[in-house]
Amino acid sequence: MSSDPIHVFDRRLVRHRRDRAAATIGQVAPVLEEAAERLLDRLDDITRRFGRALDLGGRGVVAPRLRARGIPFVVSMDLSPRMATAAGGLPLAGDEEALPFAPESFDLIVASLSLHWVNDLPGALVQIRRVLRPDGLFLASLPGFGTLQELREALAGAETALRGGLSPRVSPFPELVDLAGLLQRAGFALPVADAETLPIRYRSPLALLRDLRAAGETNAAVARDGRTPPRALLPMALAALPADAEGIPATLRLLTMTGWAPHESQSRPARPGSANARLADALGVEEGRLGERAGR
Amino acid sequence: MSDITKDAAPAGEVDPALLEILVCPLTKGPLRYDRAAGELISDQARLAYPIRDGIPIMLPDEARRLDD
Numbered sequence: 001m002s003s004d005p006i007h008v009f010d011r012r013l014v015r016h017r018r019d020r021a022a023a024t025i026g027q028v029a030p031v032l033e034e035a036a037e038r039l040l041d042r043l044d045d046i047t048r049r050f051g052r053a054l055d056l057g058g059r060g061v062v063a064p065r066l067r068a069r070g071i072p073f074v075v076s077m078d079l080s081p082r083m084a085t086a087a088g089g090l091p092l093a094g095d096e097e098a099l100p101f102a103p104e105s106f107d108l109i110v111a112s113l114s115l116h117w118v119n120d121l122p123g124a125l126v127q128i129r130r131v132l133r134p135d136g137l138f139l140a141s142l143p144g145f146g147t148l149q150e151l152r153e154a155l156a157g158a159e160t161a162l163r164g165g166l167s168p169r170v171s172p173f174p175e176l177v178d179l180a181g182l183l184q185r186a187g188f189a190l191p192v193a194d195a196e197t198l199p200i201r202y203r204s205p206l207a208l209l210r211d212l213r214a215a216g217e218t219n220a221a222v223a224r225d226g227r228t229p230p231r232a233l234l235p236m237a238l239a240a241l242p243a244d245a246e247g248i249p250a251t252l253r254l255l256t257m258t259g260w261a262p263h264e265s266q267s268r269p270a271r272p273g274s275a276n277a278r279l280a281d282a283l284g285v286e287e288g289r290l291g292e293r294a295g296r
Numbered sequence: 297m298s299d300i301t302k303d304a305a306p307a308g309e310v311d312p313a314l315l316e317i318l319v320c321p322l323t324k325g326p327l328r329y330d331r332a333a334g335e336l337i338s339d340q341a342r343l344a345y346p347i348r349d350g351i352p353i354m355l356p357d358e359a360r361r362l363d364d
Contacts, residue, residue, distance in 0.1 A: 012357070015355075073313060075314060075317075079355075081348065081351050081353055084351060085349075085351060090311050090313070090314045091350075091351050092314065092318075092351055092352045092353075092354055093351060093352070093353045093354060093355055093358075094321065094354040094355065095321065095354075095355055095356075098321035098322060098354075098356065099321060100318050100319055100320065100321040100352075100354035101317050101318065101319060102317050102318070102319045102324075103324075105317040
């Protein structure tokens with residue numbers, strides 16, 4: 001087990017899970033489609049036309065929608081070759097942590113719920129920005145902190161009771177505040193990050209686990225406990241999930257980020273000292289000395 | 297599906313428009329397309345990335361190491 005902060009997820013295991021899930025991904029298509037629709041809705045608010053798109057980990061719900069919006073060239077990359085084949089664009093297997101594209105290859109890159117198994121998200125964002133043309137758009141959603149919180153708490157409670165200790169069983173998710181900063185540090189212009197909540201309900205706890213497995217989204221944390229969990233862990237945790245008349249809640253907190261590859265046509269802050277009017281004049285106040293407090 | 301598969305080249309062939317933008321994921325250097333072997337070769341990284349069923353596998357740990 002590694003304590004290297006940048007090596008949180010086992011990428012081979014992620015690839016294996018996605019390979020296996022290629023046959024069952026249809027089971028969770030409604031959730032993936034809903035997330036993709038919400039993400040690609042943002043394109044409809046933009047007047048710019050795109051001609052060359054990269055679909056990262058779209059699992060068959062992103063590339064067809066990009067084509068339907070009139071984008072002629074769509075490439076679909078996935079860590080799993082099998083998943084890439086079914087994605088709908090020109091397929092290739094590749095790793096978001098080592099993108100195999102020449103600089104400025106695309107003017108649109110979309111990652112719908114696909115970057116949460118990436119170890120080095122800042123590094124991946126820098127690479128994504130480099131393969132975008134100037135004024136190209138990066139559009140991504142990922143599950144944020146709060147996602148599957150009900151399951152996380154139920155598993156933690158059961159494991160503490162049975163073993164007197166905890167191991168990570170639900171993947172760690174990023175916070176909203178992290179994302180805009182990451183985009184900015186990766187060199188994106190006009191970075192925006194926002195969050196919304198998709199309340200998903202399951203008829204039974206087992207249906208939730210079945211879907212996570214079908215989606216290839218079960219635990220791939222390097223620090224996961226490799227031992228067979230106590231037999232009572234899962235039943236105990238699942239019984240502890242909050243349930244009401246409508247079923248078991250499984251919250252998906254959807255974080256969305258948009259950023260543009262820098263281009264001179266974009267609005268940007270003026271250079272310091274380039275102003276030709278005093279702020280004090282505009283505000284109709286007397287100019288104070290630097291560091292002096294207002295209202296004295 | 298026809299509008300999606302029309303871009304797919306015959307078995308083993310990779311779409312030229314895709315080939316044109318591919319680089320070595322490690323060095324970001326150019327790749328040589330060895331059509332006969334079905335490989336994309338990065339001379340800088342000394343790695344050959346396989347093409348399987350027309351799909352370039354651009355994963356360093358799936359690549360064949362080139363011996364000198």
